[in-house]
Each structure stands twice: as structure tokens, then as C-alpha cells.
Amino acid sequence: MSGVQDDEEAMAAAWGDALAAGQPESPDGAVADAARELNQAEIDSLLGFDDGPGVADERSGIQRIISSGLVSYERLPMLEIVFDRLVRIMSTSLRNFTSDNVEVSIDGIVSLRFGDYLNSVPLPAMLAVFKADRWDNYGLLVVDSALIYSVVDVLLGGRRGTAAMRIEGRPYTTIERTLVERLIHVVLADLTAAFEPLSPVTFEFERLEVNPRFAAISRLGNATVLAKLRVDMEDRGGRIDLLLPYATLEPVRELLLQQFMGEKFGRDRIWETHLAEELRHTQVTLDVVLDEQTLPLSGVTGLRPGDRIALGAAPGAPVRLRCGEVALFEGQLGRRGNNLAVRIERELSRSQEEG
Known part of the structure; x- marks a missing residue:
């Protein structure tokens, strides 16, 4: 053992x-x-x-x-073109808004869950909730504290070459909120103009929040597209985050899937004008139909020169004008000089043509 x-x-x-x-x-x-x-x-x-x-x-x-469960923004190629257009428009509008030299650039475009972004918002910040009017959904615009103080300093006449003073531990004042709200209205107007060639939509400002919990516009697990915009005003500036849920972009998803677009998003005005002018000069043949009869084949083969076919149309009855097999107009048969003429009385619709 x-x-x-x-x-x-x-x-x-x-x-x-x-x-x-x-x-x-x-x-x-x-x-x-x-x-x-x-x-x-x-x-x-x-x-x-x-x-x-x-x-x-x-x-x-x-x-x-x-x-892997998230949809990458690269599957919507046209969205990147819209954001590039937004940057160009914002650079001009913010220069007029601040009367200063402003440069806007894109730091990146990423896809992430809405809850993950709310947990990563650098506070303090101002979160603007806006509504896409024709799409019946919402988006989020986040202005960080550096840009808030920079805009306030510029609009209130701060000296150039000095960084904006930042005071910690206090809420934003009414003046600061009002000035930032004016900035948000400018950005939303530019965003509306950026989407205009693709789809007519109006982005309307709804409310301004400082707590991310009160800016919940989507479920925490829903996928969103985040565009990080950098605003530089010489030695001042900050960042604007533009967040659009995929549910908001769903009405124009088919348009955003397009790969290549021109200035007018695929429309060629020169070719359209040329085609319209050529169509106006096109010659077509119109046939005036007095009467139609159905005859047996033996009766048709038995016709000889000199035979007469009696028409079922009464004198003064309306006649139809056809282009091929399509009936276009109905009119009256008459004479003008030594020629037969037809005066068009009305245009035939598709249902009347089939009848």
C-alpha cells in the first residue's frame, strides 16, 4: 500500500x-x-x-x-464627395462669418456605433441636435470646447495671435451659447447646400445640449457615420464632429451607392439640349385613317381593278391621325385649295387610343 x-x-x-x-x-x-x-x-x-x-x-x-458587424462608410462612395463639398463651402462661409482666415479640413470619416461615440465625446462640449426635414430623421453636430472659445473670442473682437482663454469648471454662458448657435446655423446651411445636388433636403436646428445623455437621437447599438472636421483660424481653432445615423441616410442610400458623378451628378446639360433640338427637327409621317374594315382573305384576293369598297364613315365623321400604330389626334377632314386637309380637334390619350 x-x-x-x-x-x-x-x-x-x-x-x-x-x-x-x-x-x-x-x-x-x-x-x-x-x-x-x-x-x-x-x-x-x-x-x-x-x-x-x-x-x-x-x-x-x-x-x-x-x-465586422458595422457597415463601412466606404460602401457609400458618394457620401465622401458630399463631405468634400461641405468642406469647400464651409471654408468660404466661415470666413464671411468670422471675418478671419478660416481653413476647414477633414480629419477622418469612420463608422461606429452611436453608443460608443457618446461615451467618447470630449467634455465640455456643445451637442446640437438637428433634423433632416425631408428624410424625417435626426443628426448630431458636436462642437468641442476649443472651437467654442475660439469662435467667441473671434466674434467678440479678440486679438489675433493670442490663444483663446479657457475657463474650467463653469457652465457655458448665454452669450457663448448664442454665438455657438449662430455658428451651428451656418454649418447646417452649408450641409444643406452640400446635399442639394444629390437630393433636396433641409437640415433644421432643434436644440442645443451640453450633456450627451440628452442628445440621444438613435439607439446605442445603431451604426452611424462620423465625419471629423478640423477648423483652423490661424493659431486658434477646434473640431466639429458631424454624426449621421445610417437610418437618416436610408432615403438616399441608392444615390449614395453611386461610384462616379459629375458636377451635376451625372446630368449632361449640353447633350440634353442637343437631343431636344434634334427631336424638334425630326420628320414623322402621319396617316389619316378614314375607316377600318375586316375582310376575309378570299374577299381580299378576289378584288379586281375597278371594284369599290364602301366606307362605313358618314360624311363629316371625325378621322384619326396615326404615326405608325399609335393614334395621336382626332380631327375633321376638309379641303384647302386643291388639297385635302385635316383640322386637328383634340389629342388622344392612351386610354382613348386603346378604346
């Missing part, structure tokens, strides 16, 4: 030595490191949070699985 216990203790000691030495297999072939605990680096790699050099753009693990 004691010999059996000695053998078991010896086997347990051998297994312990194998685990300590990093041997891959135990005496019976089982994997020895099955009970080994993962360290923090391995856990981060599994979850996809490895921020080491050279892997910034590579995602793995659970994070990659979650992100």
Missing part, C-alpha cells in the same frame, strides 16, 4: 517538474500547459487591444468580430 502511495507522489512530482520546466507533454500524452493562466499581454491580444508598434491598423479577437 505504501508502495502505491510512493508511486503516486513520484508521478505528481514528475508532473510538477514538467510544468516548471515548460515540457509540452505529460507522461500520458496530455498537454501539460492546459491549466496555465494567461498574462495581461495575452489577454489584450485576444481581445484586440494590443497597442504595440506596427499593429495600430490590425485588429484581432473579439474587437474584430464586433467591428
Whole structure:
């Protein structure tokens, strides 16, 4: 009995030595490191949070699985063109608004969940909720604190070359909210103009919030498109985040899927004008139908020169004008000089033509 216990203790000691030495297999072939605990680096790699050099753009693990459920904005190529147009329009309108040298650029366009963005909003900030009138849905415009103080400083006559003074630990004043609201109205007007060639829509300002919880315009798990705009006013400036849920863009999804567009989004005015002018000069042949009869084939083959076919139309009965097989007009037959003439009385609709 004691010999059996000695053998078991010896086997347990051998297994312990194998685990300590990093041997891959135990005496019976089982994997020895099955009970080994993962360290923090391995856990981060599994979850996809490895921020080491050279892997910034590579995602793995659970994070990659979650992100695969989102729709990438690159599937809507026309949306990027709209945002580029927005940047050009904003650069001009903000120069007129601030009477200063303003440059607007796009820092990036990403797709993410609405809840993830609300949790990452840098506070303090102002969140403007706006409505897309014809699309019957909402969007979000976020102005960070750096741009808020810069706009207030510029509009109130602050000196150039000095950074805007930022006061921590206090809410925004009524003057600051009013000035930022004017800025938001300018941006929304530019956004309306950017979408105008694609689809007529009006973005209307609804309310201004400072707490992200009160700016919930969509469910937390819904996918959204985030455009990060950078506004530079010499040594001052900040950032504007434009957030559009995919539900808001759904009415124009087919238009946003288009790959290539011109200045007029695919319409060629020169070709349209040329085609219209050529159609007006096109010659067509019109046939005046006095009467129609159905005859047997034997009666048609039995016709000889000099035979007469009696028409069923009474004198003064209306006649039809046809172009091929399509009846176009109805009129009266008459004479003008030595020629027969037809005076058009009315135009035939499709239902009348079939009747």
C-alpha cells in the first residue's frame, strides 16, 4: 500500500517538474500547459487591444468580430464627395462669418456605433441636435470646447495671435451659447447646400445640449457615420464632429451607392439640349385613317381593278391621325385649295387610343 502511495507522489512530482520546466507533454500524452493562466499581454491580444508598434491598423479577437458587424462608410462612395463639398463651402462661409482666415479640413470619416461615440465625446462640449426635414430623421453636430472659445473670442473682437482663454469648471454662458448657435446655423446651411445636388433636403436646428445623455437621437447599438472636421483660424481653432445615423441616410442610400458623378451628378446639360433640338427637327409621317374594315382573305384576293369598297364613315365623321400604330389626334377632314386637309380637334390619350 505504501508502495502505491510512493508511486503516486513520484508521478505528481514528475508532473510538477514538467510544468516548471515548460515540457509540452505529460507522461500520458496530455498537454501539460492546459491549466496555465494567461498574462495581461495575452489577454489584450485576444481581445484586440494590443497597442504595440506596427499593429495600430490590425485588429484581432473579439474587437474584430464586433467591428465586422458595422457597415463601412466606404460602401457609400458618394457620401465622401458630399463631405468634400461641405468642406469647400464651409471654408468660404466661415470666413464671411468670422471675418478671419478660416481653413476647414477633414480629419477622418469612420463608422461606429452611436453608443460608443457618446461615451467618447470630449467634455465640455456643445451637442446640437438637428433634423433632416425631408428624410424625417435626426443628426448630431458636436462642437468641442476649443472651437467654442475660439469662435467667441473671434466674434467678440479678440486679438489675433493670442490663444483663446479657457475657463474650467463653469457652465457655458448665454452669450457663448448664442454665438455657438449662430455658428451651428451656418454649418447646417452649408450641409444643406452640400446635399442639394444629390437630393433636396433641409437640415433644421432643434436644440442645443451640453450633456450627451440628452442628445440621444438613435439607439446605442445603431451604426452611424462620423465625419471629423478640423477648423483652423490661424493659431486658434477646434473640431466639429458631424454624426449621421445610417437610418437618416436610408432615403438616399441608392444615390449614395453611386461610384462616379459629375458636377451635376451625372446630368449632361449640353447633350440634353442637343437631343431636344434634334427631336424638334425630326420628320414623322402621319396617316389619316378614314375607316377600318375586316375582310376575309378570299374577299381580299378576289378584288379586281375597278371594284369599290364602301366606307362605313358618314360624311363629316371625325378621322384619326396615326404615326405608325399609335393614334395621336382626332380631327375633321376638309379641303384647302386643291388639297385635302385635316383640322386637328383634340389629342388622344392612351386610354382613348386603346378604346
